[in-house]
Amino acid sequence: MYENSFPHKRYQKTISFLKKHVQPPEDLLDLGVRNPLVPLLEKEGYTVRNTTGEDLDLDLNTILNDTSKVLTAFEIFEHMLSPLPLLMQTKATQLVASVPLKLWFSPAYQSKTDLWDRHYHEFEDWQFDWLLQKAGWTIKDRLQWVHPVNKIGIRPLLRKITPRYYMVYAERL
Template identity: 65%
Template sequence: MYEKTFPVKRYKNTLAFLQKHINTQEAILDLGVKNPFSEIMKQHGYKVENTSGEDLDLDFELIKKSKAKVVTAFEIFEHLLAPYNILREIKADKIVASVPLKLWFAPAYRSKTDPWDRHYHEFETWQFNWLLEKAGWEIKDTFRWANPVRKLGIRPLLRIFTPRYYIVYAERKR
């Protein structure tokens, strides 16, 4: 169960938002390889298929072929150079996507050990909304939350009050 996994708050908020908008009868294509949260979705009755690790900036085949009515993308778009391209290619009617928000007091995330684990984008809410709208999506609901860390200092104090994650439910404009 997600209560025993890290990061608890992010998973709890993401699951609650997903359950608010998507019923378990709707097939989901989750962008990104299988991960702890795709397993949580399955544990809660969702039918989930993941992408296979292909470069989502260049390879849209699985996205084009998918019959899923919903696409989820949890902390994926910040890793892409051009998320607009894949957003245009999605055939599903609904999307639930979350991104880390740009923090004025911290640089964009970049792993020191994994050359692929880095954020090309960290968004402000208006930027992510604009990206979705320009790609043909109509935003129906949003939610932001802070992500405190258990450390001492100015930045950890600011993380108590400053939203770090942003999640959006949108439907394809017809």
């Protein structure tokens, strides 16, 4: 379906996991601005609305005014100081979210020039689970996968065997 390279491998896993739990033509509120994954989701039959770049730590108006049953958040929560209010206040009853996992052999990603492209968190799977549970979500399914790098060295070798991404499907009443 998609070539086996980044980001296409990630997109393939994301779409496959989403379709396992949420069938098209469902409406999705996708956190974050429109990105290359959105047209692929639309091609699969989903209707996707994105947030518009507002700071979701400070401005939850889009979340509070949206009535979508499904909230998607693909590598967005690590960019927020506190995703807890958003996760608690959304009207959505289904969540499909992915986060980069903290790698013990590599420092957290930080950009010194781009104010939006910073990781305040790189979660361990149990930390992300606890965040969702505290916000009232029940995790129904999980997936982890590696992100190998085609380089030589200890870190690239470790990336071939250490999961980098964590995705969950969660529900709440």
